[in-house]
Amino acid sequence: MKKFLILVAVAVLMLTNLSIARTKLVALPERAETVIRLDNPLYTLVEEERVLALQKGTNQVDFSWTGVSIDPDSIRIKILSHPDEVNLISVSYPPGENACIWQMYSPSPYEEKIRISYLLKNIDRLITYKAIADKDETKINLQSFLILRNFSGEDFQLAKILLDYGETYEKSVSHEETRQMLLVTKSSVPIEKKFTFDARKLPWDPEKVIGNVGIPVTYEIKNEKKHGLGEFALWSGKVRIFQDDGKGATIFLGEDNLNFTPVDEKCSLYVGDSRDIVVTQRKIKDIKINVRKNDSNAVILYDTDEIIKVEIENFKDMPSTLTLIEEIPGEWDIEETSHAYEKEDANTLKFNITLAPKAKETVTFHYHRRNVR
Amino acid sequence: MKNIIIFSLVFMFSATLYCKIDLVTLPERDKVQLTIYNSADLTFVRETRTLTMKKGANKLQFSWANTLIDPTSLELFPLKDTDKIAVTDLYFPPRITGLGIWNIVSQISGKSPCEINYFTSGISWQAYYLATLSQDEKTMKLEGYVKVTNRSGEDYENAQVRLVVGKIHLLDEIATLARRYPPYGRPFKPVPLPSEASKRPYVESKAMLAGAEDRVIVKQIEKEGLSEYFLYTIEGTETIPDGWTKRLLSFSQDKIPVMNFYKYDESRFGKNVFRFISFKNSKSHILGKEPLPDGLIKVFKIADKDQHLSYIGQDSTKYIPIDQVVDLNLGPVSDVKVEPKLMEVKTFNYQFNAPGRNISGWDESQTWKIKVSNYRNIPAKVEITRKFPHQYWTIENSGEFGDYKQLDKDTVRYTMELPPNATKTFTYKVVLRWGDRQY
Missing domain, CATH: 2.60.40 (Immunoglobulin-like)
Structure with missing residues (x-):
């Protein structure tokens, strides 16, 4: 399919009215090297080189397109063979047409190589990942794939397809074709496996829930050099996570979206749920104290005295670390806690609880909310 | 039905994009392994096929019309000569559904074993249990079964079957991905999903229900923990034609001590007393070798000396980790x-x-x-x-x-x-x- 057309006309006179003067068909140059650049997730830049047979004097090059959608304001031209001699005089856009007309001046007849670049719509890429964890879940092998989706209306023959990192591919790509290419493979990337009970999101009493309350399991990966990564930001994309089963095969553990991760930053992948750790949380005390009233005897200000008890059972025969996230609204202070915590923000507490194999651990925290109105 | 077809193609370089193409071989599956999940409609299929490579560029065409394969999960890699055979890319040609082509560059020619992996939906498994209480209701016999059902559109013959107990996290349903065309969607707007695959008529398969039925020895199921999941590997291989269900015994244990147990809690059960049977999935209850997957349990009781049965009730059990107590809710009672x-x-x-x-x-x-x-x-x-x-x-x-x-x-x-x-x-x-x- 020829969707792009380049016509070169030699104008003998300087033309005053372009719409009348569009002389047709002098040369129809073939597309030479083509680059499809996908480093911008929203826009795809196409660069193509063509050789124009320019005459001495002013030439009119007519670049038009049908059946594709390009952003006319993004069209740029770069003169490659004689950049010091051949000049682009003007660019005009005829009304009601998908076209632009370049006026070029050439001091002598030249076979002039030019590079045209433009943003082409309906062609983009996705990034996907495949991770294979080892049996101990301490390392992964990470593969990153580029998925080129070309629904632009254009067939490309042997175009260079590239992102800002990884392999460059030279492939022909047809309209409505999707192509998956391996970009990067990184082996033995360290991961950290984590269990998180977020009391703001998960049910407190598993006994009252139909089915099991799964404790989310995440893998944390740091995009840094000493972890075998850190050369480039990881683009956002779906990750499918597998694990080596120790018998030459793998099992699929789960999938998650990897969020854009700059160099030296961490990303967290939600793999699946553990049902071998059971958390039961109960409020065992919640009373009003320091109650103050107005003249009409209505309560206007009080503090609270609250105790929360969290029972954690580890049914696994391996030690685990569980992060417990708890929320206390408003103003508060802690009276006593059974375990150390970190204050994540004004209203969030984080306990890191180490669980021995097959052990039960009880976390209690006793706190006061202050100046509740 | 054999819906998955593989052609190995000799690639002739020419300016034409898709030169139509010599058929070289149509390799059969040598081995197939199904890893079936029960928390999502997902099966991970690993096939081994022997492909015939030519030196230079090769194309391998894989088609899966009328199946429920997720094309975004397709993967091919050589099992031998991995440094000499490179799979460069996989493409989905325009305006053709259910077809993908791999480009392979080989430095050697001849037969080469390769692995093809993909996800399919339509194969499922459930656990279910039959419990029989002794006459004094102090002990119980518990039989655990697994039931595998294949509605994937594809027959799987002599497959090694693995069942995964666990709750995986998925972003997209495999059945949705299987019906999506183009395989990765379009850059612009989402496309409504045609669902011919789900409407396809049921075809009686001629494949035999070989396996457990004609064997005298009951198959063993090997169990092991991986990550947060438990993997059941069924001994030997199974043939599961499209449309069929197979039931296999997972374990059978008699004389499990149980506790009869009644609960009264108006906030949960109103004014009724609910009956529970309680036991622990532990060594002390002669269980505890494996977690018990969630499933339906039907509870019977031996009614008399002639071993006649009486049906007590049923419950859906949660997943029970090793060493956890199981409370089976058998419903309201009046005694x-x-x-x-x-x-x-x-x-x-x-x-x-x-x-x-x-x-x-x-x-x-x-x-x-x-x-x-x-x-x-x-x-x-x-x-x-x-x-x-x-x-x-x-x-x-x-x-x-x-x-x-x-x-x-x-x-x-x-x-x-x-x-x-x-x-x-x-x-x-x-x-x-x-x-x-x-x-």
Whole structure:
């Protein structure tokens, strides 16, 4: 399919009215090297080189397109063979047409190589990942794939397809074709496996829930050099996570979206749920104290005295670390806690609880909310 | 039905994009392994096929019309000569559904074993259990089964079957991805999903139900933990034609000690007593070798000396990790009764606010008598849960109240053992503080 057309006309006179003067068909140059650049997730830049047979004097090059959608304001031209001699005089856009007309001046007849670049719509890429964890879940092998989706209306023959990192591919790509290419493979990337009970999101009493309350399991990966990564930001994309089963095969553990991760930053992948750790949380005390009233005897200000008890059972025969996230609204202070915590923000507490194999651990925290109105 | 077809193609380089193409071989599956999940409609298929490579560029065409394969999961890699055979890319040609082509560059020619992996939907498995209580209801025989159903559109012959117990996280349903065209969607707007695959007519398969049925020895299921999941590997291979279901025995254990157990909790069960059977998935209960996957359990009882059965009830069990206690809910009963009766109400300690002389607080005492009756000829353990309207209370228990425990700020629990045909009575007096009496 020829969707792009380049016509070169030699104008003998300087033309005053372009719409009348569009002389047709002098040369129809073939597309030479083509680059499809996908480093911008929203826009795809196409660069193509063509050789124009320019005459001495002013030439009119007519670049038009049908059946594709390009952003006319993004069209740029770069003169490659004689950049010091051949000049682009003007660019005009005829009304009601998908076209632009370049006026070029050439001091002598030249076979002039030019590079045209433009943003082409309906062609983009996705990034996907495949991770294979080892049996101990301490390392992964990470593969990153580029998925080129070309629904632009254009067939490309042997175009260079590239992102800002990884392999460059030279492939022909047809309209409505999707192509998956391996970009990067990184082996033995360290991961950290984590269990998180977020009391703001998960049910407190598993006994009252139909089915099991799964404790989310995440893998944390740091995009840094000493972890075998850190050369480039990881683009956002779906990750499918597998694990080596120790018998030459793998099992699929789960999938998650990897969020854009700059160099030296961490990303967290939600793999699946553990049902071998059971958390039961109960409020065992919640009373009003320091109650103050107005003249009409209505309560206007009080503090609270609250105790929360969290029972954690580890049914696994391996030690685990569980992060417990708890929320206390408003103003508060802690009276006593059974375990150390970190204050994540004004209203969030984080306990890191180490669980021995097959052990039960009880976390209690006793706190006061202050100046509740 | 064989819907998955593989052609190995000789690639002839030419300016034409898709030169139509010599068919070289149509390799059969050498081996196939199915890893079936029960928390999502997902099966991970690993096939081994022997491909015939030519030196240079090769194309391998893989088509899966009328199946439920997720094309975004397709993967091919050589099992031998991995440094000489490179799979460069996979493309989905325009305007053709259910077809992908791999480009492979090989430095060698000849036969080469390769692995093809993909996800499919339409194959599922469930666990289910048959429990039989002994006549004295002190022990139970528990049989665990797994049932595998194939509605994927593809016959899988002589497949190694692995079942995964666990809850995986998925972003997209595999069935949705399988129906999506183009495989990765379009750059612009989402495309409505055609669903021919799901409407395809049922075709009776001629493939045989080989495997468990014609074997005298019951197949073993090997079990092991991986990550947060448990993997059941069924001994040998299975043939599961499209449309068929297979049931296999996972384990069978007799003489598991059980506890008969009744719960009364108005906030959960209303005024009824619910019967539970309780046992622990542990070595002490001659179980505990593996977690028990969630599934339906039907409970029977041996009714007489001739081993006739009587059906008691059924429950859906949760997933039970090793060493956890299982409470099977068998529904309401009438042969154990819990009757709470409010015997006395008193109010006192009134407070009045100064300006209007209105009542601003008081105490209320409620005296409850609870009668617990076991009309059965076996002992029963009864658990009674009582909830109060708020957290400002004090309590006094008297009589045969058993083991008393405060569960949380407004809930208490009494647990007691009742001999056969016995009645116990206990009383509690709760003082509730209202209004200003709370501060």
